[in-house]
Amino acid sequence: MTRIAITGASGQYGRIVAQALIDQGRARDLILMSRTPDKLADMAAQGCEARYGDYDHPASMVAALAGAERLLLISGTRVGARVAQHEAAVDAARAAGVGHVVYTSFIGIDDPANPAEVRHDHIETERLIRASGLNFTFLRDAHYADAMIVMAGPGVMASRQWISNAGEGREAMVWREDCALCAVAVLAGEGHAGQTYDITGPELQTFAEVTALMAEVTGVPLEYVPVSDEQQYAMFDAMRIPRRPVDDQHVSGIPWNSDDMVSFGRAIREGFLEIRSGDVQRLLGRPPRSVRQMIAENVEMLCGAAA
Ligand SMILES: NC(=O)c1ccc[n+]([C@@H]2O[C@H](COP(=O)([O-])OP(=O)(O)OC[C@H]3O[C@@H](n4cnc5c(N)ncnc54)[C@H](OP(=O)(O)O)[C@@H]3O)[C@@H](O)[C@H]2O)c1
Helix, strand or coil, X not given: CCCEEECCXXXXXXXXXXXXXXXXXCHHHEEEEECCHHHHHHHHCCCCEEEECECCEHHHHHHHCCCCCEXXXXXXXXXXXXXXXXXXXXXXXXXXXXXXXXXXXXXXCCCCCCCCHHHHHHHHHHHHHHHHCCEEEEEEECCEHHHHHHHCHHHHHHHCEEEECCCCCCECCECHHHHHHHHHHHHHCCCCCCEEEEECCCCCECHHHHHHHHHHHHCCCCEEEECCHHHHHHHHHHCCCCCCCCCCCCECCEXXXXXXXXXXXXXXXXXXXXXXXXXXXXXXXXXXXXXXXXXXXXXXXXXHHHC
């Protein structure tokens, strides 16, 4: 069987992919990479191979990918400064003889006017992968609904306010799990080489609409408060969130930097993320799950945060 390597396998996205492939009987085909392979002990116990690999130590990546035919390159967490890390992974894939790279990219990156900080990391990584001559599939994920409902949601519920510089811009937020299951479909399937998929949710919505949905489902009155980029920066500065990426550091429960988040809000506001596609339906044979469903699944946690 085709051996599949997964970077970021200890993370939330990687774990969903690995477990789904294990459930398909593919444990022995999996090579799972982490800077701390002990984190993958539960997966190793199910028959996967856990290997040490660090984007910042390119030689470790070549060793980690030995024997792999397909690679799921899950984009790193150093948002705004990941290209060198991804380049090391792509070079290692070529050196190790990997045939096909599946990369987790981002929607709306073709337009150079898109101000989202993440755009540069992803468009450059896609360019490097194309230039490598390896077969590729790009999974351009929309904004994870999990980021706004599960991570930011408790703060919204506690303060009764959803504060954002995204204005009245629309996006089709998607479940991280649906994104990961699309990766599984590509890794375990055929005919995806050279394809770029937009992995989006089912509906274009403003944050004002999502705030109203959250209020309706939880029964707690909530207000959407649009702010300027400067006000959004001031809010994150007050929370001591760094402007630039800091590895492995969660500040006030948030793992991202404010240049990333403010530029992301601006990209939504200016319409660069107003993209909805049928690719999840095509890859999974069912529609993507909705933001309403995610709020409903987390209603107890959200109401607890409001109490
Ligand atoms: N579309 C969106 O809205 C959105 C939102 C959030 C994130 N994302 C993207 O999706 C990716 C996956 O998200 P997630 O929720 O699974 O993240 P996560 O749970 O924070 O996991 C991050 C993973 O990255 C690995 N990693 C970090 N630095 C590394 C390094 N130097 N070398 C090798 N591996 C490294 C970690 O592995 P170890 O610590 O075990 O080494 C971990 O497995 C993120 O990295 C980001 O690019 C997209």
